[in-house]
Amino acid sequence: MSLDAVPARPGFTSELGRVAKAFPTLLRVGVSEVVAYRAEFLVWILTTNMPLVMLAIWHAVAADGPVGHFDQRAFTTYYLGVLAVRLLTSNWVVWQLSMEIRDGTLSAKLLRPIHPIYALAADHLSAVPMRALVISPAVAILAYVGWDRLLRHDGALALVFVASLVGAWLLIFFTMILMGALAFFVESALGIFELWLGVHAILSGYLVPLEALPHWAGAAANVLPFRFMLGFPVEALVGLLSRHDALWALAAQWGYVAFFGAAAVGVWRVGVRHFSAYGG
Amino acid sequence: MTATAANEIRPRRAGPAALLRRYAGLFRVQLAMSALTAMQYRADFVVKGLIAILWMGVTLVPVLVVFGVRKSVAGWSFPESLVVVAWFTLLRAVLEGAVSPSLTAVVEHVRHGTLDFVLLKPADAQFLVSTAKIEPWHLVDVVGALALFAYAFGKIGRWPSLLNLGTGVAFLGLAIIILYSIWILVVSASFWVIKVDNLSYLFGSLFDAARWPITVFRGALRVVFTFVFPIALLTTYPAMALLGRLDLKTALAALGGGLAFAAIARRVWRRALALYTSASS
Numbered sequence: 001m002s003l004d005a006v007p008a009r010p011g012f013t014s015e016l017g018r019v020a021k022a023f024p025t026l027l028r029v030g031v032s033e034v035v036a037y038r039a040e041f042l043v044w045i046l047t048t049n050m051p052l053v054m055l056a057i058w059h060a061v062a063a064d065g066p067v068g069h070f071d072q073r074a075f076t077t078y079y080l081g082v083l084a085v086r087l088l089t090s091n092w093v094v095w096q097l098s099m100e101i102r103d104g105t106l107s108a109k110l111l112r113p114i115h116p117i118y119a120l121a122a123d124h125l126s127a128v129p130m131r132a133l134v135i136s137p138a139v140a141i142l143a144y145v146g147w148d149r150l151l152r153h154d155g156a157l158a159l160v161f162v163a164s165l166v167g168a169w170l171l172i173f174f175t176m177i178l179m180g181a182l183a184f185f186v187e188s189a190l191g192i193f194e195l196w197l198g199v200h201a202i203l204s205g206y207l208v209p210l211e212a213l214p215h216w217a218g219a220a221a222n223v224l225p226f227r228f229m230l231g232f233p234v235e236a237l238v239g240l241l242s243r244h245d246a247l248w249a250l251a252a253q254w255g256y257v258a259f260f261g262a263a264a265v266g267v268w269r270v271g272v273r274h275f276s277a278y279g280g
Numbered sequence: 281m282t283a284t285a286a287n288e289i290r291p292r293r294a295g296p297a298a299l300l301r302r303y304a305g306l307f308r309v310q311l312a313m314s315a316l317t318a319m320q321y322r323a324d325f326v327v328k329g330l331i332a333i334l335w336m337g338v339t340l341v342p343v344l345v346v347f348g349v350r351k352s353v354a355g356w357s358f359p360e361s362l363v364v365v366a367w368f369t370l371l372r373a374v375l376e377g378a379v380s381p382s383l384t385a386v387v388e389h390v391r392h393g394t395l396d397f398v399l400l401k402p403a404d405a406q407f408l409v410s411t412a413k414i415e416p417w418h419l420v421d422v423v424g425a426l427a428l429f430a431y432a433f434g435k436i437g438r439w440p441s442l443l444n445l446g447t448g449v450a451f452l453g454l455a456i457i458i459l460y461s462i463w464i465l466v467v468s469a470s471f472w473v474i475k476v477d478n479l480s481y482l483f484g485s486l487f488d489a490a491r492w493p494i495t496v497f498r499g500a501l502r503v504v505f506t507f508v509f510p511i512a513l514l515t516t517y518p519a520m521a522l523l524g525r526l527d528l529k530t531a532l533a534a535l536g537g538g539l540a541f542a543a544i545a546r547r548v549w550r551r552a553l554a555l556y557t558s559a560s561s
Contacts, residue, residue, distance in 0.1 A: 044478055047478070047484075047485040049486065049489075050485065053488070053489045053492070054342065056496065057342070057353075057492055057496050058346075060354045060496040060498070061349065061353050067349045067350075068349075187321070187324065188323060188324050191331060192327070195327075195330065195331055195334055198331070198335055198337075198338045202338060207338075207341060208341070208345045212348075212349070
C-alpha cells in the first residue's frame with residue numbers, strides 16, 4: 001500500500017498536537033497491557049540476568065584484591081547499575097517492527113491517524129514504570145553499597161545522569177527502528193541486528209566495564225555509539241566520571257541521538273514507499 | 281481431537297529392530313528436509329555463519345579479560361577454563377542448531393492448533409516434533425569448539441587419556457539429554473500456559489552462565505546451577521572429566537541423575553499431550 005491512503009498531509013505542528021493528544025491514551029493502553037501479561041513481563045525481565053552472573057564472577061576474581069580500581073564493592077555497584085539502566089532503557093522494537101513488516105500487519109497500523117513510530121514509542125515507554133518498580137530493590141542495594149561514590153554527591157552530575165538515561169532510551173529506540181526498518185529492504189534484518197548486538201555486548205560495558213578492556217578497545221568504545229546506550233549512564237551513576245567528562249559524553253550521546261533519529265526516519269520514509277503489504 | 285486417539289491410529293506393533301530402522305529412515309528424511317530448507321536462503325546462511333563466529337568471540341571476551349588480570353580463578357587456570365568454554369560452545373551448537381528450532385516450532389503449533397497434523401501422523405509425536413527442524417550453520421560452532429579444545433589442551437601440554445575421553449563423550453550424551461529434557465519440559469508448559477515463547481529466551485539466557493566453571497559461583501547461585509538448572513552437569517563436569525579431575529563416584533551419580541531427569545521429562549510430555557485440545561479447528 002502507499003501513503004496515498006492517508007488523508008491530506010497535515011503540517012508538522014498539527015501532527016505533533018494530535019500525537020500529544022493521543023499519547024496519554026496510548027500510554028494507558030500500554031500500561032494495562034503490561035498488567036494483563038504480567039507473568040510474561042516478569043519472565044522478560046528475568047532474561048536480563050547476565051549482569052548478575054558477571055557480578056558473581058568478578059566477585060570471585062576480586063576476592064584476593066582489587067582489579068584496577070575496582071574492588072568487590074565497586075563491581076557490585078557497577079553491575080547493579082548495568083542491570084538497572086539496561087532494564088530501564090531496553091526495548092524490543094526491532095523484533096516487533098521486522099515481524100510486522102514481514103507478516104504485513106504494519107499496513108493496518110499505517111492507516112491509523114498517528115504515525116507508527118509514535119505508537120511504538122508509547123508502547124515501549126509505558127513499560128518503563130513497571131520495570132522501574134521491579135528493579136527498585138536492586139537500585140536500593142546499589143545506593144546502599146555505593147553511597148559514598150553515588151553520582152559523586154553532585155547535583156549537576158545527577159542532572160547529567162537523568163539526561164543520559166533519556167538519551168540512552170532514545171538512542172536504543174532509534175537504532176532499533178533503523179534496524180527494524182531494514183526489513184523493508186532485506187530479509188535478514190534481524191541477522192544484521194544480531195551482529196550489532198554482539199558488538200554492543202562488548203563495547204557498551206554490558207559484559208565487562210570498559211576500563212577493563214584492552215586500551216585500543218576502550219578507545220574504540222569511546223567513539224562508537226554503544227557506550228552511550230549503557231556504559232555512560234552507568235559510569236555517571238556510580239561515580240566513575242567527573243563532571244567535565246560526563247558533560248562531554250552527554251554532548252556526544254545526544255549527537256548520536258540526533259544522527260540515528262534522522263537516519264531512522266529517513267530509512268523508514270524510503271522503506272514505507274517500498275512496502276507492499278502481504279496480508280493485513 | 282485428543283492425543284490418545286492419534287496414538288491408536290499407529291500401525292501394528294513391529295519388532296524393535298524394524299521400529300529402529302523405521303525411525304532411522306524418518307530421521308534421515310527430516311534431516312534432508314531441514315538441509316534443503318536451509319539451503320534455500322543462501323544469503324541468510326552466510327549471515328548466520330558470521331553471527332555464529334561473532335558470538336564465539338563475544339563468549340571469549342569476558343574469559344580473556346578475567347584471565348588477563350588473574351592467573352587462576354576459583355581453582356581454574358586459563359586453559360582449563362577454555363575447556364569449559366569449548367564444552368559450552370559445543371553444547372550451544374547442539375542446543376541452537378538441533379534442539380531449540382524444532383521445539384520452538386511446537387510452541388507455535390500449540391498456539392495455532394496445527395499440532396493436530398503432527399499428532400495424526402503414524403509416528404511418535406515427540407520424535408517428530410523434536411527432529412522437525414535442524415539449522416546446519418551451527419556446524420561453524422562445532423568447528424570452533426573443536427579448535428578451542430585443541431588450543432586449550434595444547435596449552436596445558438597434556439592430552440586427555442582414552443578413559444577421560446570416553447567419560448567426556450558419555451557426558452556429552454548426558455548433557456544433550458538434559459538440555460533436551462529441560463526443553464521438553466518448557467514445551468510441555470506450553471500446553472498449560474500458551475504463551476511460553478519467552479521462556480525459551482529465559483532458558484537461553486540462563487544457559488549462557490554455563491560458560492563459567494561452576495566453582496566461580498557461591499552460595500545460592502551455586503545450588504541453583506547444580507541442581508535446579510544443572511549447568512554444572514552440562515559443562516563443568518564434562519570438562520573435569522576430560523581433564524581427569526572427576527572421580528568415578530561423582531561421574532556415576534551425575535549420569536544417574538541425568539537419566540532420571542530425562543525419564544521424568546518424557547512422562548511430563550505424555551501427560552501434557554493428553555491435555556492438548558486443539559486450539560482452532
